[in-house]
Amino acid sequence: MQKTIVARTGNEAVAEAMRQINPDVCAAYPITPATEIMQIFSTFVADGLVKTNLITAESEHSAMSACVGSAASGARTMTATAAQGLALMHEILYIASGLRLPIVMADVNRALSGPINIHCDHSDTMAERDSGWIQIFSENSQEAYDNLIQAVRIAEHKDVLLPAMVTTDGFIISHGMERLEMYPDEEIQKFIGEYKPAYNLLNVENPITVGSLVLTDYYMEHKRAQHEAMKNSVKVIKDIGKEFGKIFGKEYDMIEKYKIDDADYILICLGSTAGTTKVAVEELRQEGMKVGLVKIRVFRPFPAEDIVNAIKNAKSVAILDRSESLSTQAGPVATEVKAALYDAAINIPIKPYIYGLGGREIYVEQIKNVFKSIKDLKKTEPVSYLGVKE
Amino acid sequence: MTTKPNIKSWRDLNIGGVIESGTSEHFKTGGWRSKVPIWQEKNCIQCMNCWAFCPDDAIKVKDGKRAEYDYEFCKGCGICAEECPKTTQAINAIKKEDPNIEIDSWDGAENPKFREKAAILMVSIKEAKEKFGIK
Structure with missing residues (x-):
């Protein structure tokens, strides 16, 4: 296959993937740092490179509402947003998942206000972790591009x-220029295939009711069906990740394991920090410390079993959360990993950290210190802040 | 001999809770009403405002003319009375004892027949028609 190597920012990579996916409808509203995605994509629309019907809505609440209407009408539908925009979509996100509409969204991770901030953390995505959307995190532009293409197949299965939402770290990935391997348009089209919607609101031959009232008698059954769909998605995500690897050269799974086979100390994180951690792992291994990384690629559904299997032989584990749940316990990643270990009856000492909020930089040296901090860890410790001014 | 009610499981539901159109016809919701609109035919000028504005389908038309209310569905919002030209006063929304009608109540979750009908309608009108002989 003829791959084209180009220099692209994360937002450009996402917009290129959207061009190649060529969705029927995009409804969006601009917000930093995701604005560029739709701005670039709108030039593709204006230049006639895609057949997409672009709807410029008056808010994110309206954008997601238009996406729901469009997807319910059988159209392949995409959007992009960040932070406050995602929060404004909150109400409609649950409707999209409840109606089982395979909308694909690019979410550029940005801290939620307040105080107002435009830089990266995962609080926006984590706030929607119970909304019934599949959540896929990307380490870099290449993964954002690859993940978005796979997300279409996964969501529509x-x-x-x-x-499904595919996330990139705001500014770090979205505005950072990187090497990107692009695949031919026709190969992407072949991979995602033709969209066959489960139902079509606009088919007058077969009138249907979408979004009807379901009270005490059947609401719970609908949630149970969604639960099953989320469970089913694990196999689908793995299968599509493998198939993607066969065709395009890079396989994907629920998690990525980096040098963990003989690792005594493992760090768990997601997003761009995984890239920084890989450098720290290399440097510490040269110093003789057996360390490894588990990167969570898919946060919803939560890959509990895969994570437990990956870390069960470690002496201790550090978990980095780029969002605060303010439960005073730990961030969402650490909380869920701990629950997974409890289910597996495995008691490994854990040191949970909260870091990088509002775009606070994270350096290789800090991650090396995190690894060193768990070297003699005997029991699980309360959450601590990394890189905060004490 | 009692037959077990055919209660649908979560596995039977249509994707996304999509249902065939027109199921609301099979649930008599007039019981929500607190005010009862009364139509006086002798005052009616057949402007059809009430028919046009009724948010339900509770104002019937027969031979091109306004006919009696369908109290099985009228929810007593009073819009018809509001839209009825003040010069004619053919409709008054009056709080009074309700016309005697059969009502499907959501409180009827305890009524097995209602539960079964609601469940079957969620999946198939055809099945409900066969089971309950509803039109």
Whole structure:
């Protein structure tokens, strides 16, 4: 296959993927740092490179509402947003997943206000972790591009039919120029295939009711069906990740394991920090410390089993959360990893950290210190802040 | 001999809770009403404002003319009375004892027949028609 190597920012890579996916409808509203995605994509629309019907809505609440209407009408639908925009979509996100509409969204991770901030953390995505959307995190532009293409297939799979968001770290990935391997348009089209919607609101031959009232008698059954779809998505995500690897050269799974086979000390994180951690792992291994990384690629559904299997032989584990849940316990990643270990009856000492909020920089040296901090860890410690001014 | 009610499981539901159109016809919701609109035919000028504004389908038309209310569905919002030209006063929304009608109540979750009908309608009108002989 003829791959084209180009220099692209994360937002450019996402917009290129959207061009190649060529969705029927995009409804969006601009917000930093995701604005560029739709700005670039709108030039593709204006230049006639895609057949997409672009809807410039008056808010993110309206944008997601238009996406729901469009997807319910059988159109392949995409959007992009960040932070406050995602929060404004909150109400409609649950409707999209409840109606089982495979909308695909690019979410550029940015801290939620307040105080107002435009830089990266994962609080926006984590705030929507119970919204019934599949959540896929990207380490760099290449992964954002690859993930977005796979997300279309995953969301639309007949055993799944759930909306999916693919995230990139705001500014770090979205505005950072990187090497990107692009695949030919026709190969992307072949991979995602033709969209066959589960239902079509606009088919007058077969009138249907979408979004009807379901009270005490059946609401719970609908949630149970969504639960099953989310469970089904694990196999689908893995299968599509493998198939993607066969065709395009890079395989994907629920998690990525980096040098963990003989690792005594493992760090768990997601997003761009995984790239920084890989450098720290290399440097510490040269110093003789056996360390490894588990990168969570898919946060919803939560890959509990895969994580437990990856870390069960470690002496201790550090978990980095780039969002605060203010429960005073730990961030969402650490909380869920700990629950997974409890289910598996494995008691490994854990040191949970909260770092990088509002775009606070994270350096290789800090991650090396995190690894060193768990070297003699005997029991699980309360959450601590990394890189905060004490 | 009692037959077990055919209660649908979560596995039977249509994707996304999509249902065939027109199921609301099979749930008589007039019981929500607090005010009862009364139509006086002798005052009616057949402007059809009430028919046009009724948010339900509770104002019937027969041979091109306004006919009696369908109290099985009228929810007593009073819009018809509001839209009825003040010069004619053919409709008054009056709080009074309700016309005697059969009502499907959501409180009827305890009523097995209602539960079964609601469940079957969520999946198929055809099945409900066969089971309950509803039109």
